[in-house]
Structures are given as structure tokens and as C-alpha cells.
Amino acid sequence: xxxxxxxxxxxxxxxxxxxTGTLLVGGxxxxxxxxxxxxxxxxxxxxxxxxxxxxxxxxxxxPEYSEHELxxxxxxxxxxxxDDPAYQKLASENFANxxxxxxxxxxxxxxxxxxxxxxxxxxxxxxxHDCVEGWSAIGKWKGVPLSALLGxxxxxxxxxxxxxxxxxxLEPNAPYYESIDLIxxxxxxxxxxxxxNDQPLAIPHGAPLxxxxxxxxxxxxxxxxxxxxAVESFASLGGGKGGFWEDRGYEWYAGI
Amino acid sequence: xxxxxxxxxxxxxPIRLTHWINVLCLIFLLMSGLxxxxxxxxxxxxxxxDPDRSVLALDARQEPDGSIKGVTRIGxxxxxxxxxxxxxxxxxGDLEARGFPSWITIPSYRDLATGRRxxxxxxxxxxxxxxxxxAYSIASGHIRRDLxxxxxxxxxxxxxxxxHIRLRFPQGEEARHYNVxxxxxxxxxxxxxxxxxVLTGLxxxxxxxxxxxxxxxxxxxxxxxxxxxxxxxxxxxxxVIVHVVMVLISGVWNNLRSMITGRYRISxxxxxx
Numbered sequence: 419x420x421x422x423x424x425x426x427x428x429x430x431x432x433x434x435x436x437x438t439g440t441l442l443v444g445g446x447x448x449x450x451x452x453x454x455x456x457x458x459x460x461x462x463x464x465x466x467x468x469x470x471x472x473x474x475x476x477x478x479x480x481p482e483y484s485e486h487e488l489x490x491x492x493x494x495x496x497x498x499x500x501d502d503p504a505y506q507k508l509a510s511e512n513f514a515n516x517x518x519x520x521x522x523x524x525x526x527x528x529x530x531x532x533x534x535x536x537x538x539x540x541x542x543x544x545x546x547h548d549c550v551e552g553w554s555a556i557g558k559w560k561g562v563p564l565s566a567l568l569g570x571x572x573x574x575x576x577x578x579x580x581x582x583x584x585x586x587x588l589e590p591n592a593p594y595y596e597s598i599d600l601i602x603x604x605x606x607x608x609x610x611x612x613x614x615n616d617q618p619l620a621i622p623h624g625a626p627l628x629x630x631x632x633x634x635x636x637x638x639x640x641x642x643x644x645x646x647x648a649v650e651s652f653a654s655l656g657g658g659k660g661g662f663w664e665d666r667g668y669e670w671y672a673g674i
Numbered sequence: 675x676x677x678x679x680x681x682x683x684x685x686x687x688p689i690r691l692t693h694w695i696n697v698l699c700l701i702f703l704l705m706s707g708l709x710x711x712x713x714x715x716x717x718x719x720x721x722x723x724d725p726d727r728s729v730l731a732l733d734a735r736q737e738p739d740g741s742i743k744g745v746t747r748i749g750x751x752x753x754x755x756x757x758x759x760x761x762x763x764x765x766x767g768d769l770e771a772r773g774f775p776s777w778i779t780i781p782s783y784r785d786l787a788t789g790r791r792x793x794x795x796x797x798x799x800x801x802x803x804x805x806x807x808x809a810y811s812i813a814s815g816h817i818r819r820d821l822x823x824x825x826x827x828x829x830x831x832x833x834x835x836x837x838h839i840r841l842r843f844p845q846g847e848e849a850r851h852y853n854v855x856x857x858x859x860x861x862x863x864x865x866x867x868x869x870x871x872v873l874t875g876l877x878x879x880x881x882x883x884x885x886x887x888x889x890x891x892x893x894x895x896x897x898x899x900x901x902x903x904x905x906x907x908x909x910x911x912x913x914v915i916v917h918v919v920m921v922l923i924s925g926v927w928n929n930l931r932s933m934i935t936g937r938y939r940i941s942x943x944x945x946x947x
Binding site: 663 | 705710711713714716721722725777785787792794795876879881885887890896897900
């Protein structure tokens with residue numbers, strides 16, 4: 419009697435905990451798919467952005483490392499090549515005919531060749547690249563500070579964001595793009611890199627030009643940059659969230 | 675023998691409230707944290723995640739017959755953990771490569787973006803709740819009065835350990851206060867493990883590292899911080915298991931009531947031998 423009741427109780431407890439687990443996970447899945455609950459969760463992003471912008475108000479630099487700390491293998495993530503025939507042609511010519519387009523809300527739109535970019539004052543930095551997945555790699559980047567380019571193009575007063583249009587497509591008909599605001603655009607470590615580890619930027623890493631926006635996660639560092647557009651709002655671009663991964667649920671502000 | 679008992683007021687409202695909010699936060703933080711971990715189920719020390727230098731990896735290996743095997747590697751030692759770690763059954767019942775199994779992650783399926791949303795929302799709630807707890811506990815004297823053990827208590831720690839091993843817990847007057855093992859365990863969690871899990875979590879943020887680079891020096895790099903964060907999470911799980919077991923064996927309803935209404939039943943001192 420005693421024995422069977424204890425087995426019953428054990429069975430009950432087992433069933434109860436299994437049920438609780440299923441309800442918890444199932445309930446969380448349902449909540450995860452509910453747009454209004456996601457909106458509630460997403461409010462934390464603006465709190466995070468506000469808090470991080472506050473502590474970054476003195477414009478500190480992201481940590482820089484020394485040569486001996488460089489990663490021996492720097493993982494190339496996301497797109498590692500570009501299918502677009504026009505890009506393929508540019509690559510086969512060693513990007514001699516490639517031009518970076520700077521347009522949108524700027525006083526003097528421009529098309530800039532790689533040689534012209536390389537003749538501008540450059541910044542070299544050894545920084546840590548933190549992927550949203552969790553891994554980190556240290557690389558040496560050389561490129562033109564974005565602020566120098568914006569100084570030439572002269573932003574119109576309405577310009578609030580810079581959108582980076584890229585040649586790669588991670589999904590059919592969804593070209594990669596990214597956006598940053600002016601606080602990050604004018605940060606001294608925000609550069610358009612054309613060299614990595616003292617070599618011309620290789621195709622898996624975004625040749626001929628990629629964005630480095632240190633202090634944010636890897637997906638913000640757009641590769642294969644073809645065009646920089648100054649805009650007032652990115653709501654009408656792509657899925658409206660300001661970037662390829664942002665349109666797929668990731669935070670626009672990727673400081674954490 | 676009839677034992678006279680009385681209800682004493684043991685837990686103040688702010689303590690009870692922050693306790694249960696903490697329970698909620700820790701459940702969601704653990705489960706969404708494991709979702710985030712699954713995006714790269716390997717741990718390292720230092721700043722870099724060099725592929726050949728991981729200290730822990732939950733791998734999936736393809737067998738010659740096409741099946742998948744879950745392999746947990748700690749240092750140089752590998753264990754077959756098929757079904758739980760490295761490879762476990764997905765929604766369709768097939769084994770698939772996955773660090774932690776779906777029943778312990780939020781969401782159950784692979785969705786890093788949504789896991790992050792859950793994690794950071796409850797991280798904020800957890801931190802704010804923790805600050806309320808600390809502010810109250812310091813201002814009210816809760817930490818000084820109830821958590822920091824007195825000298826006589828510390829000297830009696832050997833006796834307390836012996837009594838705990840025999841599953842004998844303080845009765846009567848002594849039950850009015852936490853015993854020394856309880857005090858030390860709570861202090862270690864409240865002032866040690868929980869602040870550490872927050873700080874190592876923050877150290878993984880590239881923006882925080884720009885503002886407070888000394889965090890990287892304290893923890894030995896971003897990947898070290900990630901490893902310590904992971905260990906802290908399981909340290910908290912370990913504490914919770916012991917905590918719940920102690921609650922169960924030392925009077926589950928009395929303990930539960932005291933954390934809900936604040937009232938805790940003790941036997942009268944007069945009946946103590």
C-alpha cells in the first residue's frame with residue numbers, strides 16, 4: 419500500500435514536472451512568436467542603447483591589441499563570396515574599375531575609386547571582432563576614416579543615418595545592407611577598411627571595402643560595400659529595420 | 675508530545691518580492707542563455723576563440739553510417755553525449771546538431787535573435803531587481819543583521835556541518851535566524867555569484883569593453899568572460915538545486931509560506947531540551 423502510493427506519487431511528480439517543462443517551453447515558444455510580446459521584449463534594446471550611449475559619451479576607443487595577439491585564423495562569416503556577375507567582373511579586374519558611390523542627403527555626391535581611397539590619410543587599428551554567435555577574432559585593419567569621407571561629401575542637416583549598400587546577398591533577392599547613426603559614423607575608429615593584416619582585403623572578408631564599426635558586433639561591419647547613402651530614416655529600405663540581420667530580428671544597436 | 679509553536683515574521687515584503695522576481699529572471703536567463711550558447715557551443719580562455727584552443731566543446735560528429743553522434747569535449751577528454759549534449763532530437767524527432775537540447779532553451783528551436791531578446795529583457799529586470807534587493811538589504815540592515823555570521827556562529831561551523839549531514843536542522847530559538855552555512859551560502863550567491871554573472875555578461879559587450887577596458891583585464895579577456903559567465907550560470911543552478919532540496923527536507927510548507935506571507939513557524943523555546 420505504502421509502496422504503491424509512493425510509486426504513484428513518484429509517477430505523479432514525474433508527470434507533473436514533465437508537464438511543467440512542456441508548458442514552460444511550449445509557452446515560451448508561443449510567446450516568442452507573438453508580435454506584441456516580442457515588442458515588449460524589444461523595449462530592452464532602447465534601454466541598452468540609451469545606457470551604453472551614456473557610458474560611451476566620452477567617445478572612448480575600443481581596445482586595440484598588438485601584432486602578436488592577431489588571430490592566426492580569422493573566420494570569414496556570412497557571405498564569403500558574391501554571385502553578382504557585375505561584382506565578379508570588378509573582382510577579376512582587381513577592382514580597378516570599382517567605384518564607391520557616396521550619395522543621398524549629401525551636398526556633393528561622389529564616386530571614388532580604390533586608388534583614390536588609398537591616397538587619403540589612413541588609420542590602422544588592431545581590434546577584436548566579436549560575432550553575435552559568440553566567437554572573437556583579432557585582426558589588423560587599415561582604411562579611410564568614415565569621417566574624412568563625410569567631410570568631403572558634406573552631410574545635409576537632415577541626414578541622420580548612413581546606409582551601407584553591399585554587393586552580397588545572403589538570401590535570394592535580399593541584398594546585404596547595414597546602417598549606423600552619426601555618433602558611430604564620426605567615431606575615430608569607424609573606418610572603411612581596404613587592408614586586413616597588411617594584405618589587400620580578400621574576397622571572403624569583403625573585398626574591396628568593408629566597414630569597421632568597432633564597439634558593435636560583427637554583423638554591423640558590412641562587407642562588399644558599394645554605396646554609402648545618407649538618409650533621414652531607413653524605414654523604406656529592405657524590411658525597414660536598418661539592416662539585413664535587423665530585418666531578421668537582430669538588434670539595430672549591436673553594442674552587446 | 676504536544677509542542678507549542680508560534681509564527682514569527684521572517685521575510686520582509688521587499689525580500690519576498692525580489693526573491694520571486696529573481697526566480698522568474700533566472701529561469702528565463704538560463705534558458706535563453708543556453709540558446710545563445712548554442713550559436714557557438716564552445717568555450718575558450720583569453721580574448722580570441724582560436725579554433726584549436728577551446729576548453730569545452732559540444733560537437734556533433736557524422737558517423738560513417740550517416741548518423742549523428744553528440745560529443746562533449748572537456749580539454750582533451752571526449753564523452754559520447756548523444757541525445758543530450760552535442761546532438762539531440764529536434765521537433766521532427768530526428769537527431770540534429772545542437773549544443774544543449776531543445777527542452778532547455780528559449781525558444782526551443784534554434785533562434786539566436788529571439789533568444790537574445792529574452793536574455794537582455796530579463797537581464798535588465800534581473801539587474802534592477804538585484805539593485806532594489808541590495809539597496810533594501812543594506813539600508814534595512816538585512817545583510818548585516820541576518821546574513822553576516824557572528825564570530826560565535828563561525829566557530830560553530832563544524833557542528834553545523836555535522837548536523838546538516840545528519841539532516842538535522844535548527845529548532846526553536848535557533849530557527850529564528852539563518853544558520854551559519856545558510857548565511858555563507860546566501861552571501862556567496864548574493865555578493866559573489868550574481869554580481870559576477872552580471873559583470874562577465876557585460877564584459878562580452880564590445881561597447882562596455884570600450885568604456886571599461888579594465889573588465890577585460892580582470893577576467894582575462896572576452897572569451898574568458900564568456901567561459902566564466904557560463905560557469906557562473908551553472909554555479910547558480912547548483913545553488914538552486916541545493917537550495918530547493920534544503921527547502922524540501924527542512925519543512926517545505928513552512929519555508930514556502932515564509933517566502934510568500936513572511937510568516938515562519940517555530941517551536942517555542944521552552945520546549946527545547
